[in-house]
Amino acid sequence: MENNKKLVIGMLMLFGIIIISLNLISAQEVSYCCEKLKTGAWCQNAPQSSCDTSFTNTPASCEATGFCKMGYCYDSQEGICSENTPKKVCDLEGGVWELDTGTAPPQCSLGCCVLEDQAAFVTLTRCKKLSSTYGLETDFRADITNEVQCIASATSEVKGACVYEEEFETKCKFISQKECQDLKGSAGILASNSSSSVNFHQGYLCSDESLGTNCGPSTKTTCVEGRDEVYFLDSCGNLANIYDASKEKDKIYWSKVLSKPESCGYSSPDGNANSATCGSCDYFLGSTCKQYNRGDDRVKPNIGDNICRDLSCEFEGKQYKHGETWCADAKGIDLALPGSRHFRMLCYNGEVQTEPCSDFRQEVCLQSEVNDFKVAACRPNKWQDCFSQTNKLSCENIDKRDCLWIEGIEIAMAQEGEADSQGSGTQTTQPFSNPNSPVTGNVIQEGTDDSDLRVTDPNAIEGGGSCLPKNQPGFNFWEEGDHSSLCALANTQCIVKYEKKALDKDWKCVENCECLEPSWELEHNNICVAIGDCGNSKNFIGVQGFNTGYKITTEKVK
Amino acid sequence: MIMKKRGDKGQVTIFIIIAVLVVVAAILLFIFRPSGINIIPSKPGTPEGFIKDCLQDTIDENINFISLQGGSLTPKHYFEYQGNKLEYLCYTNEFNKMCVVQQPILYGHVSTEIEKSISSKERECFDSLKAEYEDKGYTVDLKRGETIVDLLPGKVLITFKHSLNLRKGDSTSNIEEFRISLNNNLYELLGIATSIIAYETRFGDSETTQYMNVYPDLKVEKYKQTDGTTVYILTNRDNENVPGSKFQFASRSNAWPPGYGIGS
Numbered sequence: 001m002e003n004n005k006k007l008v009i010g011m012l013m014l015f016g017i018i019i020i021s022l023n024l025i026s027a028q029e030v031s032y033c034c035e036k037l038k039t040g041a042w043c044q045n046a047p048q049s050s051c052d053t054s055f056t057n058t059p060a061s062c063e064a065t066g067f068c069k070m071g072y073c074y075d076s077q078e079g080i081c082s083e084n085t086p087k088k089v090c091d092l093e094g095g096v097w098e099l100d101t102g103t104a105p106p107q108c109s110l111g112c113c114v115l116e117d118q119a120a121f122v123t124l125t126r127c128k129k130l131s132s133t134y135g136l137e138t139d140f141r142a143d144i145t146n147e148v149q150c151i152a153s154a155t156s157e158v159k160g161a162c163v164y165e166e167e168f169e170t171k172c173k174f175i176s177q178k179e180c181q182d183l184k185g186s187a188g189i190l191a192s193n194s195s196s197s198v199n200f201h202q203g204y205l206c207s208d209e210s211l212g213t214n215c216g217p218s219t220k221t222t223c224v225e226g227r228d229e230v231y232f233l234d235s236c237g238n239l240a241n242i243y244d245a246s247k248e249k250d251k252i253y254w255s256k257v258l259s260k261p262e263s264c265g266y267s268s269p270d271g272n273a274n275s276a277t278c279g280s281c282d283y284f285l286g287s288t289c290k291q292y293n294r295g296d297d298r299v300k301p302n303i304g305d306n307i308c309r310d311l312s313c314e315f316e317g318k319q320y321k322h323g324e325t326w327c328a329d330a331k332g333i334d335l336a337l338p339g340s341r342h343f344r345m346l347c348y349n350g351e352v353q354t355e356p357c358s359d360f361r362q363e364v365c366l367q368s369e370v371n372d373f374k375v376a377a378c379r380p381n382k383w384q385d386c387f388s389q390t391n392k393l394s395c396e397n398i399d400k401r402d403c404l405w406i407e408g409i410e411i412a413m414a415q416e417g418e419a420d421s422q423g424s425g426t427q428t429t430q431p432f433s434n435p436n437s438p439v440t441g442n443v444i445q446e447g448t449d450d451s452d453l454r455v456t457d458p459n460a461i462e463g464g465g466s467c468l469p470k471n472q473p474g475f476n477f478w479e480e481g482d483h484s485s486l487c488a489l490a491n492t493q494c495i496v497k498y499e500k501k502a503l504d505k506d507w508k509c510v511e512n513c514e515c516l517e518p519s520w521e522l523e524h525n526n527i528c529v530a531i532g533d534c535g536n537s538k539n540f541i542g543v544q545g546f547n548t549g550y551k552i553t554t555e556k557v558k
Numbered sequence: 559m560i561m562k563k564r565g566d567k568g569q570v571t572i573f574i575i576i577a578v579l580v581v582v583a584a585i586l587l588f589i590f591r592p593s594g595i596n597i598i599p600s601k602p603g604t605p606e607g608f609i610k611d612c613l614q615d616t617i618d619e620n621i622n623f624i625s626l627q628g629g630s631l632t633p634k635h636y637f638e639y640q641g642n643k644l645e646y647l648c649y650t651n652e653f654n655k656m657c658v659v660q661q662p663i664l665y666g667h668v669s670t671e672i673e674k675s676i677s678s679k680e681r682e683c684f685d686s687l688k689a690e691y692e693d694k695g696y697t698v699d700l701k702r703g704e705t706i707v708d709l710l711p712g713k714v715l716i717t718f719k720h721s722l723n724l725r726k727g728d729s730t731s732n733i734e735e736f737r738i739s740l741n742n743n744l745y746e747l748l749g750i751a752t753s754i755i756a757y758e759t760r761f762g763d764s765e766t767t768q769y770m771n772v773y774p775d776l777k778v779e780k781y782k783q784t785d786g787t788t789v790y791i792l793t794n795r796d797n798e799n800v801p802g803s804k805f806q807f808a809s810r811s812n813a814w815p816p817g818y819g820i821g822s
Contacts, residue, residue, distance in 0.1 A: 037651065040635030043658050044651045062658075073662035080752055082662035084759040093663040133710060151772070228774075283774050325767060348770045348777070349795060355766065359784040362814030378782075384818060476816040483817050532817070 033062040035088060043068035043086035062086070071099045072108050079125025081108035112150035114139040118226070119154035121147040159257070160202035163211055172206035172213035174238035205241070207234040208255040217254045221279065221304030223289035228271070229260070230279025230289045230306045243279030245302040273310035274298045281308035286322035288349075296350075313347035320347040325376040327365035328354065332540030336361060336472040338533040340540035344376050360474035364402070383469035387411065387489055387531075395467035402470040409527055411466045411489045468530045475533040487534035490527045490550075494520070495557060525550060605687055605722055609736050612683035613676065617740060620675035621714060621802040625744060628807035629661065629668040629751075631675050637787045637808035644789060644808040647751065648758045653786070653819045657759050657811035664748050664755075669707040672714070680705060684720060691724055699723040703735075709745045714802060716740075742802030743775075743794040750776065750792050751807055758788070762812020786813020 034051030037044050043062050044050075051057040062068035066087075073082045073090035074097075081104065082095075090097040098105045113120045113127030115134055122130070124140050131138040144150050162173045162180035173183070180200040201208075206215040215236035221243045222233050232240035232254075240254060242263040247253035260266060264278035271285030272278045276299045281287040287308040292301055301307045311322035320326065325346045332340035342357040342365035357363035357378030367376040386403035389395035395405040475483035497511030514520050528535025528550055536549035620631070627633050628645030636643040647664070648657035661667055688698045703719030718736040725731075750769055757764035766778040779791040787810045794803040 037635075039651075041646065041649045041651060041658075042660055044649070046651055050651075070658070073659065075663045075666065078663075078665045080663075080665070082659045082752075082759075083756060084656060085659040085662045089658075089660060090662055093661070093667065095663050130711075284771070288774055323767070323771065346767065346770075348767075349774070351777070353777075353779060355780050356782050358782050358786070358814050360814070360816040362816070363782075380814065474816060481817055482820040485820075486817055 031061060032057050032059050033065045033068050035067050042089045043070075069099060071097050072105055073097050074105070074107050076125065077129075079107075079123045079127070079129055081105075081123060109142070110145075111140050111142040112144035112153055114141065114154060116157060117154055119150050121150040158202055160200055161204040161206045161208065161211055161213070162198065162200050163206075163213055164198040170211075170213050172211065172215050172236060172238065174206050174234075174240075177202065203257050205234065205254060205257060206236060206238045207240060209251060210255070217249065219248065219303050221301070221306045223291070223306050228281045228283045228288050229263075230281060230301075230304070230308060232304075243301070243304060243306070245277035248303055270310070270312075272308045273312070275308055276300065276302045279306065279308060283311075284323070286311045309350070311348070311350050313350055313352045315345065315347070315352045320345075320352070321373060322347055322349065324374045325367075326374045327367040327376045330540075333361075335537075336474075336529075337537060337540040338474060338477075338545070341474070342378060344378050360476070361471055362473060364471045381469070381471050381473060383471065383473050386467045386469050389467035392465065392467075403467045404470045405465050405467055406530070407465040409466050409523075410464060410492075411468070411527060411531070466527075468527075469532065472530060473532045477533055483533070486532055487528060490524065490531055490534060492524060492527075521552065605691070605724070605733055606736055608687050608690065609683055609718070610738055612686060613679060613738060616676055616679040617672075617716065617738060618801040621672060621740060621742070621744065622804075624668060624671050624675060625747070625802050625805045629664060629671060629748070629805070631671045635660065637783070637789065637810075639781075639783075639789050639806070639808070642806065644806055646787075646810060647807045648755045648809040648811055650810055650813070653813050653815040655812065656762050657809060659755060659759055664752055665709055665745075668744070668748060669709055672707045672716070673705050676716070677705070680718065684718075687722075695726055697725040699725075709748065711745050712741060712743065714740045714742060714744055740802065742797065742800050744802035744805065746773075746776075747792045747794070747803075747805040750778070751790070751805060754778075754790055755809065758809045758811040763788075764790075786810050786815075 032046060032048045032051060034044055034046050034048075034057045035055035036042055036052040037046060037050050038052050039050075045062055048057060048059075056067050058065055063070060068086045068088060070084050070086060071090075073085035073093070073095040075081075075095055082090075083100070085095075085097070087097045096107075107125065108123060110121050110123060111127070113122050113130060115130060115136055120127070120130060121144075124142075127140040128138050141150075141153070144153060157176040157178070159174055159176050160180075162175050162183060164171055164173075164183060173180070175183075177200050180198065184198045201211060204211060206213055207217050209216075213236075215234045215238060217240075218233055218235045220233040220237075221230050222239070224231055224239065230243040232243050234240050234254070241247070241258050242260065244253065244264040246264070260280060263280045265272040265275060265280045268275075268278070268280070268282075269285065271282030271287035272280050273285075273287035274297060279289065279301075281289050287310060289306055290296070290309040292305050292307045294300075297307050297309060299307070313320045313322070325344055328343035328345050330340060330343045331337075333342060341359055341361055342363060344355045344357060344365050346353040346355065355378070357365050358380075362381055363378040364381045365376055365378050367374060369375070382401045383403065385401055386395065389401070389403060389405075392405040395401075395403045475481065475486065477483045477487075494512050494515035496509060496513060496515050498507040499510040500507045509516065525535045529537055534549065536545065538544050624631055626642050626644075628636070628647055630636075630645040633643040633645040635649065636645050638644070645661070647661045648659050650657045684700060684702070688700050691698045699722070701721045703721065706717045706719065708715040708717070716738045718738075720736060722733040722736075723730065750773075753769075754764045764780070766780050769776055769778045775795050777791075777793040777795050779789075779793070781789040781791075783789060787808050789806065789808055791804065791806040794800075797803040
């Protein structure tokens, strides 16, 4: 009898292996490189039947072909380089293609392009193009090798009061020295040879009394493109210092240019959001200059029409800072119900945005808090090799996977190749191998790159437990796929032993009697659910599935 | 009492006048409200004004249409999202693989698409212009040249290199080219899209906050779809309704299959 049972198990294992091999073979069929797919996509590895027959296709990976070799495509007009571009696509669009040899071609090297008080981390050609567009001389700094350093290197040109005579009046413009020089000789202003008539006073405001111009302080304020702060305007409409209601009539404040640290509310933690008196806004701290609007702003500025608008958000009764990101409390995600997924929320410019993480819970949202500032991100859910872990240590290695070791339960992996067929219902001790994924049960089980894996025998489970996904993945159980095989991991067989002694009237349960209890069924359904979208559960909107999701069969074994 | 009645009538008259003035002011404000669209001002009744009036709506509509479809007038390989066909700018049909760039010369491609989209209307408008001046007794010599669409920071500039010579009696008028400019942020949005594609092809994903931290006016929306496609919507917050101030496209990179992906 025991021999017969082993034979059946052996046959089922063999059947399982055949099925998986067939899967692998069919997966290997997708090794044609189609120059163009029927859908219109260029250079894709797909079955030959998907290839557009008016274009080339070859039974090899696209990387190995000449027509779909990947490389850099250079847009000589805009000076932009695209990586991972097939030669064919680049040629068609009129770009210059170069093979990817591991290092970017010289024309794709990035540097810092300084455009007055702005900077962009671009190629030399693009820098030339941008400079000519803005009518500036090219200032390309190849020695700056990262974007942050590049942006930080941009400094605004020093401005000052450009005083000139026009129509017998001393007028003034708050501009740069170069612009002031250009003003000489322009229409209406005295000829350029009388240089004394146009004078530049660096760091001075036009409203400075000592300059004797027709400009003075005013109660007008303005927002400036590319800057965060609210600025005073003088009576001639020139830019003055940052708006500070207490300095409205302060002659010194209206005399010289003051830096932001010298202005009001510099150390304000919220960038003076909703301040009626100070215009030292800061986008990074959550405020920016906007025209006052009763609906958007809580307070009215004491002077002028502009205010540091508060960019924070309110969401579900909670307040979030501008730039904060957090994980949403999405429907059903706490129980990983079918259809549920993780979402990341963002607060920018007073608006809450929603970013779904990958569907089927293949990404999880993780949140942390640094100095009371929330940061969240969607990152891959590394559940794929949980089932092949055979001890707690390797199972809960958070650097490699997102799994949990559950003591006291055993999934089919841990059993001796037992099988059942609720669906395709085949399983072996190593039932899965994903040709597309670097994470395969086989590789890890072999222990080639997994130093922490001490138990190489898949059946050697320490202390009776199972390694299950910490964040259960979702499966497309309504389509063809590997969900049946995955769910079958929860299959179990419980042999209940009955005994009838000589004087007994009825059979009496003596071994594994707990398997007859409703709690056993519930417990095993929980194991199903812990694997992924298996077993009996409601979906994320509370709708019960069409069937029970599992099957219990009883048969008499002698 | 009589005096009081007269006073009441006077007040009513003043109120009526004020009301009329308010209504007139409101109408004027509505008519001359800033629309965010700035076509190079051309005098009404001039050939430039005629072309501007004739083409303006078509240009607006097509730039908007192309921007909402990933830069293509008739996308061939697209993801359908909220009724729009979003061209894949980067794509892989496989799982766990980085995408292959499908549109490396994005600026050039969008320029060409805009040019193509207005070509028939442009022909129609110049034909009408010719007929209009011929009806007025002018001898019209219209030499058609190329149309150049330049995507520039803050604007799209369309130059029709068509020369027009109008003669009537002794007077002659010559126009070497016609220009129409539309203020929008399409150039900037294409730059962001190019950067996102670079991240998608290298890392299989992109971080939207890095753009919104640097560009206060920019909104970057990212929606991952069930099949592994990611929809990106780039909007200029200040001019959301101006044509070309919203650019949306699709990408599919490093997609994760449900389960292990065997048989998917």
